[in-house]
Amino acid sequence: MTDAVLLQAINITKSYAGVQALKSALFELRAGEVHALIGENGAGKSTLIKIITGAVEPDSGEIKLSSSTITHNSPRVAKQLGIAAIYQQPALFPELTVAENIALGLEQTGMLGRVDWRERRRHSAELLAQVGARIDVERAAGELTMPEQQLVEIARSLGAKAKVLIMDEPTASLSEEDTQNLFRVIRNLRSAGVGIIYISHRLEELPVIADRVTVLRDGRTIDTRLMSEVNRQALIQLMVGRELSAVFPKKEVALGDVALELRQLGSSEAGIKDINLSVRAGEIVGLAGLVGAGRTELARTIFGLTQADQGEIVLRGKHVRIESPSQAIKHGLAYLPEDRRRHGVILDMQIGANVTLASLDRLSRYGVMDFKREKEIAADYIRRLGVKTPAIYVPVSTLSGGNQQKIALSRWLVTRPSVLILDEPTQGIDVGAKSEIHALMTELASEGVAILMISSELPEILGMSDRVAVMHGGTIAAILDRKDASQQKILALALGHDLNEVEAQAKAVR
Amino acid sequence: MNLGRYKRELAAAVAFLLLLIMVGISAPSFFSAENLRDLAVNNAPTLLIAIGMTLVILVGEIDISVGSQFAVCSVVAGELAKAGVPVGLLLPCLILIGAAMGAINGLLVGWLRLPSIIVTLAMLVAWRDALRWVTEGTWVQNLPANFQWFGLGQTVGQLLIVVIALIVLVSFSWALRNLGAGRAIYAVGSDSEAARLAGVEPQRVVFGVFVLMGALVGLAALLNAVRFSVVPSNAGLGLELKAVAAVVVGGAAITGGRGTLLGTLIGAALLGTIGTALTFAGINPFWEKAIQGAIILAALVSDVALDRLRISDFGLRSKELSR
């Protein structure tokens, strides 16, 4: 790290239709540093980086690059000045090839400029090799998996030869291996003098990669510290502005009968096979594994979103065939999907309607809706889950990420499920909402709900689960008891190592 | 070259070939030089409109007002010629007038973000009725003698029309593939927000595409008008559907971002020759519309059939096909 200040955001203020997103926010980035930017969702991180990249105009304040003020900022201007960004949702063109996706962000071809296809292909292949990705540059980006898309994004930002590189949750969908690759790339860039703004909810990665950290809360800059001087607890405290009682409020619950049992379940469409797993009433089973191991695919198969063609599903001792989500719901299943904005809630629909969407049958007689009861139920759950909203008739899109997730969750609580599948229930939401959801899970378990929780966050898996099932290559590699599980073991299993081998290693260490 | 990426165009091409083979067997005279020339000349204006429509559909919009604009441009071309504007000047004039009409759509769709199907539906009705009101249905007659074929005579005139259409086709095709502007059209149609973040300005691109569409309508209307010595006031009825159908049969995705002008050429050729081919094959014209509809649906189904072949070894598709 040098002391040369590369980028400064001075007293940035921005409000959307009367709501203040940023209040005199301050931020400073030096050349050759990785500067983490953290804060709860809604703290203003996204708005700040959008202002830096010119996607949004601030109401007041200025952005200085190498101590000269940027005027008339726009994505185009920012790009020319050497500011590049990787957004949380990969901003790729699904119909276009990987090569073109990379090139479009990089080239300065004007409207009448000529495109050099050969050079495009060569350059993008080279960039992808640098981030350690093996992706055919002629494939359409829409055909890539989520992590592959993320890697393309990273390759693109790498090629920008940017002075300032902004990464918004780059590791959210990456496997461990890819994450390590990414960190290597970041370190290389840092030593080349690039300033990197690194946004992440995974606080545990920050000590590994970041030099300094700035905390935003409610649109204000709370503090900037050297990473080596703060620990995780202190950061959380800065972010929420209050001390959290406990990180994982796990309680021991007396387990009931087996609520969900999967026998040799498989689906060629979903790419999973030979799944044997059972969850008992009151039990929380964690489902760990790398991205692409088949965890979400398993959940989708149980819920009837993809069809099983092998094995069987037994619910409370009864064999059932589930061909659609509506059948699954009738059987007392509920599934909180991974992609909140696309699947978890219907963004433009009113909050109340979202909450009751999965229980319309119960709220209507012969199809006629009971609007009074609908309002009561919606209001009841909004209160119980502490959703911050002025009214139940505003669209869900007006809520922050954490509150949206609570709406998504309450939709399933209204159905009073006996088996609840949670897919990354706390991904991308702020620390406060996270612990509220954890508390809720504990409460549900004590009421006798069987919970299957998919998570990529190992501390969450370890902290919340009674048992941990680890998936690898489309099937379950091993099921560990709470007391036997450790981060190392889970990771090793997820990477495809044999259980005996793993245990032998563990003993040897001991 | 990766043929898989052009499978939709291939499907249309195979259908076109089948049609040609069938006609070739039942009525070989279909392939007489004269008939081919006539088909080329008659379909050149439609092809120009379909080229513009391809651009519009590529950015994820649609323009159903082209038929009405075509009629307005035809009448304007006639009136200008009658008012003494030299035929040489008609070309730039009509392109400008068409572009101006396109710019109205572009303003409303590109800058005000109104849905294009509604805006152009409004324009479809408004232009057609405005023209009816002004002309009261009378044709533009007594045109100067050098209006027809630009005064160049039939053979040269016909050649000129086909050559202009081909030049437009080839140059637009090249530009779509190789110019920044062309790639920007694909980018905006594929994901407008991502395009914005990549430094492309979607509003400007959408606006530009509608202006180009309008300019092509003006050009097509003029090239169509000069084939005759009078200008009717009701030209271009149903042209919008013909153009959209040609583009779709040619394999472009109505949701934007995917499609080529090669496909549009095949689509326009397929739909433009089917009527003539049926007459040559001695099939009753009563069934023509039904067969056209069936072709559009068949193009869709072949598309999915081709997709199914691949989908099985793919598992989860990251992007749903529809909507």
Place this chain on the structure above:
Amino acid sequence: MNETIPQSEIRIPQLVAPLRERLFPNNEWVLIAVLLVECAIFGVTGENFFSASNAFEITRLSVEIGLLALVMTPIIITGGIDLSVGSMMGLAAVVLGGLWREAHLPMAVAAIATLLVGALGGALNAALITRLNFPPLIVTLGTFSLFRGVAEGLTRGIENYSGFSQQFLFLGQGYVGGLVPTQFFILIAAIAACWWWLHRTSYGRSLYAIGFSAEGARYAGIPVARRLFFIYVLSGLASSLAAIIYVAHLGQAKSDAGTGYELMAITAVVLGGASIFGGRGTVLGTVLGLFAIVILQNGLRLSAQPAELAGILTGVLLVATILLDRLSRRAQAQPRAQTISEGEEEVRNSQVAVLSAVILAAALLVVGGNWLLIRSLRQDLKNGAAQPNSTTSQTNGHKPVIAMMPKAKGDPYFVSCKQGADEAAKELGVELLWDGPTDLDPAKQNEVVEAWITRGVDVIAVSVENKVGISTVLRKAKEKGIKVITWDADAEKDARDFLIDQATPQGIGYTLTDEAARILGNKGDFAIITASLSAANQNEWIKYIKERLAEKYPDLHLVAVQPSEGDRDRAFSETQTVLKVYPNVKLIMAIAAPAVPGAAEAVKQSGRTDVKVTGLSLPNMNKPYVHDGVVESVVLWNTVDLGYLTVYAANALATGTLKRGDKELNAGRLGKIEVVDDEVRLGAPFIFNKENIDKFNF
């Protein structure tokens, strides 16, 4: 769990939205304002606009489109579209007529079978959309052609089923209690059912969810494919129901039923505030949108303003309402909490304000300009008419109002008729209303006559497009004491007082055939280029041409009949093809006005000097070809005189100088015109050729 959430942060959320938001979630109030403005304007300018019978008449005219719009509403709410509804009406009408007449099924059974066909057609759309995941726009664009094509194919375009029983016709023409049209109850029932279904049931709720996000709805356990399947089937079903009412309304079943109705229905729905992207839309909005359009058309007619204004104003209204909606949404752009939905457009507000102000101002200017122009024109007309009035000393100062209708307003043939009609009206000092369909919709003529009855005119003179269809409404006019004349083409005899007869279909057919025989020397092949394959008049002419050929010219052969759709360019390419496929054809007979110059140009460009063109057309557009010698002759009568004579006859009828049994009529510059029984004879068809064509200018 409460321990983690400090109580202070929880506000009690409001449960009930403000009244305005609940009643008009998509700014539907704008349409109420529009309707009020329309009513205010037309109340002043239109005659008998505010009357119970007019109010009910408006509903009668809106039933078919209303039904389509009502089922289009849920489709658009789910983010889909159905372009095939109009074509499905054509198919359903043909199926109904065919089953009833050809298969001799009882009407009720035929109707049920028709509904079944509609449902099946809808199911085809539904299957392609939901099972194969195709965009609805493209699927229904395909079936739009397919359904209409099958309807034409089944009937060869010619078949026109009529002669339905009175009970069945009551469904579309009758009055309950002498005032309320029968189908009014169907519309009300459909509106109520749709409203209840969309806004009160869980089914409706799930459609909104699908519209906002189909995938999101699937994850919430909503059977998306099944829901979508159902609404497209429903759409097909409603289209066939609309077709049944339409057939009962017009008294005829033909393949052209419902042409262009899909755009009207979509316009009504979108005007009603539904978002084409899905998720938004209400039944109330659709109904308001529907009536905004229908009242606009009706009001313009009652105030005798050009029907073309309706299209222009509808376009402006459409853009203005969505613009307003867009702006008001932007103004409210509420985010109460912190995050802002992504993809929020970053157009500067000032830009939007300026742009929309410019567009609105331009629209207002256009509308205002038109209004002023029309007012002044009307003033001129009145003044112009007033002068001769004073000199020609009319009886008791009452000016007869003569309403005259062509088959199609933009057709050059009728434009020339209008020339003569205007001339006569000026001479006589009568008020002439000239109005008619601007599009291909065969139901439009009835609508116009209904409006004239409401308005209260003295004479209605109609060039009949659909004989059976229009006769019922003409009889109604007669009952109301209005004199009825048919000109150019006749209705049923008892439906009118006089026919201005320029030529019978038989006369036309025979003259054309004789002319063809003369040109070809009684021997050889010829081809016909007709209008559309379902055009009633042309099909009748062709019938007589064939009759004449059979009885008189055994060596003349009609080898092909090709359609031109009334489009000159299409006639051109069809002729080119005919010349190549049938090299022995030596004569092209084009029997639609724009088809003759099209065919002539094709023959000219082919260089085939051995081929001649003849047909039915206007002199002006054919002059160059007649002089070239490509067009041997054009058969027609003097259309200017036809219009002139019609107005004279109408005036005579209104003032009582023309009665049954009269032998002649004094018709201004035409002198004495022969009257035979109830027909006023203009004279035989005229043959324009090189020698005489320059004497005519129309």
